[in-house]
Amino acid sequence: MAEKIELQKVEVWDGNYAASHALRQAQVDVVAAYPITPSTPIVENYGQFVADGYIDGEFVMVESEHAAMSGCVGAAASGGRVATATSSQGFALMVEVLYQASGMRLPIVLNVVNRALASPLNVRGDHSDMYLGRDSGWIQMDAFNAQEAYDMNLCAFRVGEHMDIRLPVMVHQDGFITSHTAQNVNPLSDEEAYKFVGVYNPVEEMLDFSRPVTYGAQTEEDWHYEHKARQHKALMDARPVIESVFAEFQKVSGRQYKRVETYMTEDAEVIIVALGTTVESARVAAKQLREEEGIKAGVVAPRVLRPFPFDAIRDALQNCKAIGAMDRSSPGGALGMLFNEVSAAMYTTSARPVMSNYIYGLGGRDLSINAIKDIYRELQENATAGEITTPVQQFISLRGPKLSFFETRRS
Amino acid sequence: MVEIRWHSRAGQGAVTGAKGLGDVVSTTGKQVQAFALYGSAKRGAAMRAYNRIDDEQIINHEKFMNPDFVLVIDPALAFTDDITVNDKPTTQYIVTTHTDKETLIAGIPALQDKADRVFIVDCMEISVDTIGRAVPNAPMLGAFIKISGMFELDYFLDRMKKVLSKFPQKIIDSNMQAITRAYNEVK
Numbered sequence: 260m261a262e263k264i265e266l267q268k269v270e271v272w273d274g275n276y277a278a279s280h281a282l283r284q285a286q287v288d289v290v291a292a293y294p295i296t297p298s299t300p301i302v303e304n305y306g307q308f309v310a311d312g313y314i315d316g317e318f319v320m321v322e323s324e325h326a327a328m329s330g331c332v333g334a335a336a337s338g339g340r341v342a343t344a345t346s347s348q349g350f351a352l353m354v355e356v357l358y359q360a361s362g363m364r365l366p367i368v369l370n371v372v373n374r375a376l377a378s379p380l381n382v383r384g385d386h387s388d389m390y391l392g393r394d395s396g397w398i399q400m401d402a403f404n405a406q407e408a409y410d411m412n413l414c415a416f417r418v419g420e421h422m423d424i425r426l427p428v429m430v431h432q433d434g435f436i437t438s439h440t441a442q443n444v445n446p447l448s449d450e451e452a453y454k455f456v457g458v459y460n461p462v463e464e465m466l467d468f469s470r471p472v473t474y475g476a477q478t479e480e481d482w483h484y485e486h487k488a489r490q491h492k493a494l495m496d497a498r499p500v501i502e503s504v505f506a507e508f509q510k511v512s513g514r515q516y517k518r519v520e521t522y523m524t525e526d527a528e529v530i531i532v533a534l535g536t537t538v539e540s541a542r543v544a545a546k547q548l549r550e551e552e553g554i555k556a557g558v559v560a561p562r563v564l565r566p567f568p569f570d571a572i573r574d575a576l577q578n579c580k581a582i583g584a585m586d587r588s589s590p591g592g593a594l595g596m597l598f599n600e601v602s603a604a605m606y607t608t609s610a611r612p613v614m615s616n617y618i619y620g621l622g623g624r625d626l627s628i629n630a631i632k633d634i635y636r637e638l639q640e641n642a643t644a645g646e647i648t649t650p651v652q653q654f655i656s657l658r659g660p661k662l663s664f665f666e667t668r669r670s
Numbered sequence: 671m672v673e674i675r676w677h678s679r680a681g682q683g684a685v686t687g688a689k690g691l692g693d694v695v696s697t698t699g700k701q702v703q704a705f706a707l708y709g710s711a712k713r714g715a716a717m718r719a720y721n722r723i724d725d726e727q728i729i730n731h732e733k734f735m736n737p738d739f740v741l742v743i744d745p746a747l748a749f750t751d752d753i754t755v756n757d758k759p760t761t762q763y764i765v766t767t768h769t770d771k772e773t774l775i776a777g778i779p780a781l782q783d784k785a786d787r788v789f790i791v792d793c794m795e796i797s798v799d800t801i802g803r804a805v806p807n808a809p810m811l812g813a814f815i816k817i818s819g820m821f822e823l824d825y826f827l828d829r830m831k832k833v834l835s836k837f838p839q840k841i842i843d844s845n846m847q848a849i850t851r852a853y854n855e856v857k
Contacts, residue, residue: 269696269697270696271689271692271693271696271702271704404729404731433731435705436705436731437731439705439706440703440704440705440731441688441689441692441702441703441704441705442692442701442702442703442704442728443696443701443702443727536731537731539729539730539731540729540730540731540732542729543729543730625732625733625734626731626732627732627734628730628732628734629734
């Protein structure tokens with residue numbers, strides 16, 4: 260029986276440590292991992308907890324991230340509660356197996372500590388790896404600080420393991436900005452946390468030799484399409500389950516989460532849509548601008564990126580006049596993902612807010628409160644003019660000449 | 671909001687110092703943030719660590735700050751790093767140095783008109799004398815609580831003992847000595 264840890268009511272943890280305590284409290288059976296900066300401490304701490312007798316589990320050392328996720332698939336198919344962590348290049352190397360895991364409907368929890376993708380090599384935070392995973396069939400939950408990295412991990416097991424869902428879940432946090440920033444965290448006790456996550460219920464486990472099953476079968480044009488359609492339906496149907504898990508989590512923690520988080524949006528004319536720590540920094544900027552300049556600023560953030568909260572995004576944004584979608588990933592010859600997905604959602608309503616796209620913070624470039632305020636001021640001009648007064652896509656806080664693309668054709 | 675910037679070399683313990691300070695401050699019911707600008711930094715490379723302390727939850731994640739306190743825990747960095755960058759008219763400086771205050775300020779043009787806000791302490795000597803190694807983070811904490819007036823010495827020592835409780839008693843004792851000496855010697 261694993262030993263317990265008496266946690267303080269308030270701990271000062273960084274996002275990595277917070278995530279590893281959640282894995283400990285969930286009593287994860289197997290972590291197969293190939294550690295990579297900045298996610299390394301999550302699996303390192305899991306290994307320490309196992310060695311020190313705080314988890315009845317197993318740390319499997321492997322030779323690559325491809326093998327790490329393959330080990331997770333094997334362990335999950337065998338009937339264990341499984342988790343791991345990765346970042347950036349490691350995530351990229353896992354991609355092939357990510358699709359296997361979701362296709363086999365294995366509820367693995369993957370902590371993705373978001374980091375830029377090379378080249379040039381860069382260990383710092385941006386959302387390139389999170390964006391790379393968005394068609395992989397995983398549920399993606401996003402933490403904006405260390406507390407949420409802990410909370411989302413506990414919720415992730417409940418969501419992924421739900422009998423109506425059975426899908427793998429990624430929990431994202433910003434590399435270094437969240438993963439290596441220590442902040443006040445209020446953890447649940449070991450008993451409360453395990454009670455919330457619950458005992459793992461395997462489905463079609465391979466170690467049940469009385470009922471042999473096959474994982475990873477081949478299907479061609481006869482059945483592949485039906486499998487993928489069911490998988491997509493499971494993702495879409497996860498929306499109410501996620502909401503019910505969040506509601507239950509609020510009962511035990513007092514902390515409320517939604518698929519789309521809103522801040523001061525009631526009367527907002529200009530709204531920033533963002534992910535990660537940027538959401539919180541934007542809240543600081545929005546509050547200051549309301550007090551200092553009377554700009555009715557708000558913030559909208561997908562807490563759950565997949566399944567994309569198409570419905571909740573429309574509800575949150577339909578009454579505002581101008582929206583700035585902030586993408587922390589090199590858009591690779593297109594408009595940013597948030598710009599495209601939010602615009603599509605709004606276009607299926609009668610609302611026609613002015614949409615613009617801001618690329619920022621690649622490779623860990625600092626995003627200052629002042630830079631966010633400048634965006635809000637531009638959005639205010641757009642709202643007043645009723646059309647976009649800047650190029651549609653702008654790179655901000657970039658060295659050298661201004662980089663921007665496309666003029667509006669609304670007017 | 672109180673904001674603190676540490677100037678250090680990787681390996682001198684600025685991150686541990688910033689996190690230790692955060693641990694102690696959190697026990698008073700305040701909200702804290704401790705982070706650093708590093709990543710692939712090798713031991714000896716110049717780096718910076720940061721603290722924010724506030725009554726409300728800290729949701730500002732910018733690295734940029736106008737610090738209230740600048741803590742320099744490597745003697746040479748006072749001369750080679752830009753320790754006054756983004757400072758305020760009220761920013762207070764605590765600098766590790768072997769020399770006296772006049773000599774230090776004479777060698778750093780940026781500090782010329784800030785002499786009344788500059789404090790010195792020899793964290794290197796103190797840590798070698800007490801801990802036995804050049805780990806200047808613990809003494810800097812002692813100097814900081816004296817200059818900031820944020821805590822009574824005994825209260826801070828008591829809380830710091832709990833933060834260090836996983837270490838052997840000898841290490842805890844020597845750190846307490848280092849903090850106490852710097853508290854008394856900073857000027």
